[in-house]
Amino acid sequence: MKLFTCASALAAALCFGSLAQAAEVDKPECIAPAQPGGGFDLTCRIAQQGLADQFDRPIQVTFMPGGIGAVAFNLFNTTRTDDPNAIVAFSSGSLLNIATGKFGQWTENDVRFVATAGADFGAVVVRADSKFETLDDVIAAVKDNAGSVVFGAGGSVGSQDWMKAALLLRSVDVDPKTMRYVAFDGGGESIAALLGGSIEVYMGDVGEMVPHLGSGDMRILAVMSDERLDGPFAEFPTAKELGYDAEWIILRGFYMGGDVPEAAYDTWVNAFEAAYQTPEFAKIQEEKGLMPLNMAGAEMDASIKERIGRMRDIAREAGLIE
Template identity: 30%
Template sequence: MKHFLIASLIAGAMALPASAADYTIIAPANPGGGWDQTARSMQAAMQQEGISGNVQVQNVPGAGGTIGLAQFASQSAGNPGALLVGGYVMVGAILTNKSPVSLKDVEPIARLTGEYEAVVVPASSPIQSMGDLVEALKKDPGAVSWGGGSAGGTDHIAVGLIAKAAGVDPTKINYIAFSGGGEALAAILGSQVTAGVSGYGEFESQIKSGTLRLLAVTSPERIAGVDAPTLKEAGLDVAIENWRMVAAAPGLSDEQKKAVSADIEKLVKSAAWQETLKTKGWQDSYLAGDAFKAQLDKDIAATETVLKDIGLVQ
């Protein structure tokens, strides 16, 4: 028995590369949300696949991720074992909160996942299609209320883009921001708002049970297994994806950056991660290195334009 235990311990030690780094992942949001789920899914997969022997997740919520971002940039500088989860919502939050710290103050490593938005109404709503909703919006923009996540986030941006594409002044939209998905869902189901916008996954069970009517999705093409037209099919030239990313701390050497990037690449190619994507219904949007940084710059510029159009950024 003793020999078996020693053999097991040796096998376990050999399964981990000698240089496997310990990581602490900052999720700049409350437990349970998209960023927290991403961080904890990374934690599970990295430990399961032997990419890291010890991964901790720390929640630092507030202000659309900008509090966690600022803390990460100042306290983790030069630490190759520190990672930050973020995403498209953070891009808008940096602009709307006039955050003194931006994504230029950290080291973006890779875009990991994406989720398309869904536009829904309660099943009892007289609105049967995206065409009906756009017609109501054109008639009286203020009379159509939209429920979604934080001001300046992906949901809000999607509504601004829908208004623009429909030829409606985006500053006239009546957008009601809710701090959590549960609050927004309750307001939509209770007909306190005309329509709701969020990641498809947030609404999936209500759509399938028939309490919500799915009008359209924001993907460029139809999503397999989802019975809904794209906004483009509904005559609106809009496609938007709520992506999530991982960043390393500022002040790392080129060697340290390469090591972190290699670990993240191992993560996204692992069986455990691919299984997580299927289970969670997340799109695999992996994009790394200079290609990701170039796309990030484009996304920041496009977001700034939309938020100026909506009137959230001067």
């Protein structure tokens, strides 16, 4: 039998208090709100592998498809609001669905956001021989006649890809409703349309541009990150540094039910913060095609809720919601 002793009454209280907190999370689980494969599965695998040293037992990955996250969001606002063991994967698309009411009556204030898994960032991309040499050229044309510039991306009006362009236009007081936007089924189709001349500006993601950087077929005019990125993207300016308040993070992370015990929430937050300090976690992010954006706890919760509020404002201005 394993014995556990504390040297004094005070030490005992501290010891058993610590054990009680750890015991709050005794069956760690990550909910991927979709079928196996895809982004939510990837997000949970990052938690499963990246937190392997933070818990006594492996994190179980459970799939809960339905409504691109709506089923899971509703479950964790009804029957599992205080579940200490489970975190649920989300993406920027999930946040947009919350902002536009696609998850029903529940809002961002009904759950607690725990931590990020990593991120990708929006990018303004044109063909190598485009008449638009800089982002300023694109904006000048848009301000002159918004309908004269053909934007395109892998998502319909109101999607997160559309939101990237809407943010850009909104930063110069141009109504996103006046934008000429063509929707495609994914990034591959969008890039083919750009190269084929069907669209002039592709609102893509930085990560998906890695294989194309050396081809000479396309140019990145700006990256929609808060600061310049490292590595192969260091040469590309941000929209912000060019004077446009347009930032778009393709974020992946985790939330918990709104009534989860504080000790359990802190256990998950501390686990992620400890994992962020390890080279192993950074390697897992890289292998999964994400860049480091490590944030957990109250700071992260507040940041996400502010982000959803901005999305809601844009959607309302564009007439997507009332």
